[in-house]
Amino acid sequence: MSLNPVRPWRNIYRRKSRQIQVGNVPVGGDAPISVQTMTNTDTRDVAATVAQVQAAADVGADIVRVSVPDEASARALKEIVRESPVPIVADIHFHYKRGIEAAEAGAACLRINPGNIGSPDRVREVIAAARDHGCSIRIGVNAGSLERHLLEKYGEPCPDAMIESGLEHIRILQDNDFHEFKISVKASDVFMAAAAYQGLAEATDAPIHLGITEAGGLTSGTIKSAIGLGNLLWMGIGDTVRVSLSADPVEEVKVGYEILKSLGLRHRGVNIISCPSCARQGFDVIKTVEALEQRLEHIKTPMSLSIIGCVVNGPGEALMTDVGFTGGGAGAGMVYLAGAQSHKMSNDQMIDHIVEQVEKRAAEIEAGEAAPKAAE
Numbered sequence: 001m002s003l004n005p006v007r008p009w010r011n012i013y014r015r016k017s018r019q020i021q022v023g024n025v026p027v028g029g030d031a032p033i034s035v036q037t038m039t040n041t042d043t044r045d046v047a048a049t050v051a052q053v054q055a056a057a058d059v060g061a062d063i064v065r066v067s068v069p070d071e072a073s074a075r076a077l078k079e080i081v082r083e084s085p086v087p088i089v090a091d092i093h094f095h096y097k098r099g100i101e102a103a104e105a106g107a108a109c110l111r112i113n114p115g116n117i118g119s120p121d122r123v124r125e126v127i128a129a130a131r132d133h134g135c136s137i138r139i140g141v142n143a144g145s146l147e148r149h150l151l152e153k154y155g156e157p158c159p160d161a162m163i164e165s166g167l168e169h170i171r172i173l174q175d176n177d178f179h180e181f182k183i184s185v186k187a188s189d190v191f192m193a194a195a196a197y198q199g200l201a202e203a204t205d206a207p208i209h210l211g212i213t214e215a216g217g218l219t220s221g222t223i224k225s226a227i228g229l230g231n232l233l234w235m236g237i238g239d240t241v242r243v244s245l246s247a248d249p250v251e252e253v254k255v256g257y258e259i260l261k262s263l264g265l266r267h268r269g270v271n272i273i274s275c276p277s278c279a280r281q282g283f284d285v286i287k288t289v290e291a292l293e294q295r296l297e298h299i300k301t302p303m304s305l306s307i308i309g310c311v312v313n314g315p316g317e318a319l320m321t322d323v324g325f326t327g328g329g330a331g332a333g334m335v336y337l338a339g340a341q342s343h344k345m346s347n348d349q350m351i352d353h354i355v356e357q358v359e360k361r362a363a364e365i366e367a368g369e370a371a372p373k374a375a376e
């Protein structure tokens, strides 16, 4: 992200990390912070899994993770990788053979903890398979599954135990001269996760995968993730994010993007600025925003749209957005284009008209004829 010399209070100074590749997606360094999700289909069902990967990619997922619990899943992974539009991370627990099979199947990254897969020979075999097939590795420390010796040492899961676990796994990879790795230290408790990530960020220059694990359902999990991940991202920590929700993976991607958009770290699609509405509204703000969110899902160009119920805040918000609509009197409101007042439009034709204006503006921005207004 470039620094803003005019509004320095908007700047986020990103931690300097090494860059690795997850397939064709760079992670770390100055690469854009990538958004990930994970499928929840049966991996052996190739068609269902590919459909879910595609749906996540359609809303902007850069990387998708797929569980590989058995040999049949590893076989299916090969086809999934072939049909996926984005790099696939294979999620492996304990079974070193699944790690080797997943690397052979074309996974772009293995999520595996080298300390948990057995003897040094087995670890070496998995690392060799990753190296031979251009696979990176994600070390995934989780507060809920810390190694027994660390639980005995610290008494309970805590940030220090998580950091120590992460560093132990890192050492195993480094001892095997393997450096294409990133790392996460997830916990469902935001305080524990934030403290662990801060400690980890100081202890290593590896790219960091952020996540609040088992965050909850769509509303509660979104809030928890926005607080936990938002706080870390604001501090400059995090190179790739996954929001974990008990919800459709598509929702995870949307929430991940919204968190990054709120911090101005990544932009995709239309950022809608809308008021909560009240008795002053000149049209039904809530219904209009719901309809526009759906009608504008296909726009990928980063741009902004303000939908404001009345003149109390409408003109001011419209100044900073690409397209704006402010409610007025007598069943019509004012349309603003590129921050300037443009023309009146009746409420009953307004949704179609705004969709048209947004599409037109997106085309202008894409053609390089206009710069987007930054309203994030």
Ligand code: SF4
Binding pocket: 275, 276, 277, 278, 279, 280, 281, 282, 308, 309, 310, 311, 312, 313, 314
């Ligand atoms: S902008 Fe107008 S309609 Fe919207 S909440 Fe404020 S006063 Fe109410």
